[in-house]
Every structure is written in structure tokens, then in C-alpha cells.
Amino acid sequence: MADKRKTGSKSAAVWPNRFKGQVAVVTGAASGLGQGIALRLAREGAKVALLDLNPERLRNTVRDFKRTGLAAFPFVTDVSDDASVRSQMAQIEQQLGPPDLVVHSAGIVGPTNTFIVDYPVEAFDQIYAVNLRGSFLMTKYAVAAMLPRKSGSILLIASVAGKEGNPMMCGYSSTKAGVIGLVKGVAKEYAEQGITVNGLAPAVVMTEMVRQTAPEQVAYMTAKIPMKRLGTIEEVAAMATFIVSRECSFATGFTFDLTGGRSTY
Numbered sequence: 001m002a003d004k005r006k007t008g009s010k011s012a013a014v015w016p017n018r019f020k021g022q023v024a025v026v027t028g029a030a031s032g033l034g035q036g037i038a039l040r041l042a043r044e045g046a047k048v049a050l051l052d053l054n055p056e057r058l059r060n061t062v063r064d065f066k067r068t069g070l071a072a073f074p075f076v077t078d079v080s081d082d083a084s085v086r087s088q089m090a091q092i093e094q095q096l097g098p099p100d101l102v103v104h105s106a107g108i109v110g111p112t113n114t115f116i117v118d119y120p121v122e123a124f125d126q127i128y129a130v131n132l133r134g135s136f137l138m139t140k141y142a143v144a145a146m147l148p149r150k151s152g153s154i155l156l157i158a159s160v161a162g163k164e165g166n167p168m169m170c171g172y173s174s175t176k177a178g179v180i181g182l183v184k185g186v187a188k189e190y191a192e193q194g195i196t197v198n199g200l201a202p203a204v205v206m207t208e209m210v211r212q213t214a215p216e217q218v219a220y221m222t223a224k225i226p227m228k229r230l231g232t233i234e235e236v237a238a239m240a241t242f243i244v245s246r247e248c249s250f251a252t253g254f255t256f257d258l259t260g261g262r263s264t265y
Contacts, residue, residue, distance in 0.1 A: 018245055020045035025092060025099045027079050027138060028106030030057035032207040033157060036233035037103050037240045042070035044241065046101065049092045051077040053106075079106045079134035089141040098149060101244045102142040105157045107131045110171040113214035124171045131175035135182055143186070143195060150194035153244040156183055157236075158199040160259045168217060176201075180255045187253030198243050199255035203262050205231040227260035 024041045028034030030052035042048045042065055050065075050072050052058045058074045065072035075092060078084040092099065110127035111119055135156050146152030161169060162176030180199055187197035204210055204221040210230070222230060239258055242248055257263050 014040070014043050016043070016045060018044040018241070019101070022046050022100040023049070023092070023096045023098065024101040024103070024244075025049045025051065025089070025142070026103045026105060027051040027077065027134070028104075030054050030061045032105070032209055033202075033205065033233055033236050033240075034103070034105035035061055036237040037105060038072070039065070039070070040234075040237040040241050041101070041103075042072055047071045047073070047096050049073050049075055049096060049099070051075045051079070051088065051106070053078050079104070079138060080129035082137055085134075085137040085141055089145060093145055098145050099142060099152065100146075101153050101155075102138060103155045103157070103240060103244060104135055104138040106134055107157065107176075107209075109169070109209055109213055111169075112172075112217040113168050114170075115168065116170045119170055127171040128175055131172070132178040132182070135179045139182065139186055139197065143190060143197075146195050147190075147193060152195045153248075154195065154197045155240055155244050156197070156199045157240075158183070158201045158255055160201050160203045160257075160263045163201055163255070163263050163265075166217075166221060183255055184253050191252055196249065196252040198248075198251055198253070200236070200240055200243060201255050201257055201259065201263065202231055202236055203259035205233060205236055207233060225260040225262045229260065231258060231260065 019041055024046040026034050026038040029038040029050035038048050038050055050061060055076045062072045062074045075088045077088045108127055108130045111123050139154055142154050156179050158179040159176040161173040162180050165173045183197055183199040203225050
């Protein structure tokens, strides 16, 4: 029998009741990694609040979830905007209850295959607003919602680019490095309060965002992976759900690796 691990098999064991009775919040949930993570959380029993800026995609995703009997609730949210995040987190708590799990997956790549001298300042400001400011805002209001019960798990999706730096992607690399720093600092602030804060740093994963990246950039990133393949959304979802589960309750402040051997620290 072929070893499916070599091909990035989409098959994955699901624990139907692992998150039963828990409220999960996932950003960037209308597509890509966020959608995959939200789907797995819902399949494992969570009531999932799906946050995304694109209302049409969000409606379609919720419809698909409900078609298969999964509990999903849409919240159109701009993660870079303080008022939007604050009001939507309050609405989620009122409608579904306080969040047990928050996974912040929303992010943008920005310019690729671009030297810093050619990198538009406006593009850097935009990628900062979504990737780093968005991580700050989601973490801020997630912690505030979890503190009264002194319980909760927060996961920020970082990137191997934040660990190692991808050339020609200075905006993405620097903001994802900032996400890793945010994880380390905030986790230590609340380590005694029953709230864990962790990161996940994937290498390149086949998503719509990657399809919009310059082919030369994707080829460079793939060549750096010892397994010589891209990751899958299902592999990211499997690790993400483990990190926010009770099985991972003694880990906080750590950014987990999912890079096919590229990053081993």
C-alpha cells in the first residue's frame, strides 16, 4: 500500500465530539485555510462563528455548512478595523455565548516577487493592517471575552516566512514575524489565567491566495521544502484543531511548524 503521507492525503480522522458544546470563532472563514479549519471544528461538534470581509462568499460558505447539518453562523467583519472586531465579537457572545476557541486565519500576501525599493508604501500599510493589526485586534477582544471564565484557546496563523523571511515578500515576511512576536508576548501575560495563545507557521499551502502569488515566488518557496510538495488545507486544519483542543493544554506561546521539514525550530 502506498504511503499517503508522501502525497498529502486529504483523508483525516475526525473526532465527532471533541469540541461539543464549545463556541469557536474563525476569521478568514469564507475560503482557504480559515474555511478548512472552520469546517473541521464544526464537524467535531463546535458551534462556529465564521468571520470574513466578503459577504457573498460568507453566505455561500454558511449555506454549504448548513446543507450538511453543521452549525455555522456568519459575521461580516473587517479584522483591521477596531470597531468592526469589537462589535462582532460582542454580537457573537450575545448570540452564541462566549468563545472557547478563536482561530485568526485572515491574511493577505501583498506584493510578491518585489524588491523592497519597489515595494509600495500603501501596500505595506494594507498588509500590516490585515496581518498584524488584525491579529492584535482579534487577540485583544478574544482575551477580553475569555478572561471572565479564565478559559480559552487562541491560535494565530503565522507563516514560515515570519520565521525565516521570504525574499521579495518583505511586507508578508515582516508582518508574519510580528504575529509570532505577538503570540510569545501575550501568551506569557495570560499563562496563569487559563488562556493559551499559540501560533501555527505553515510553509506554502495550496490555497486561492497562493494561486494569486507570482509563479516564481511559489517555485522558490516549494523548492525550500525538503518534502518537495505543497501542504494541504486538510493538514493545516488537523494541526490547528489539535492546537486549540484540550489535548494541547500545556502549550502556550509557541509557534508550531508545518513546513515539510523546511523549518525545524
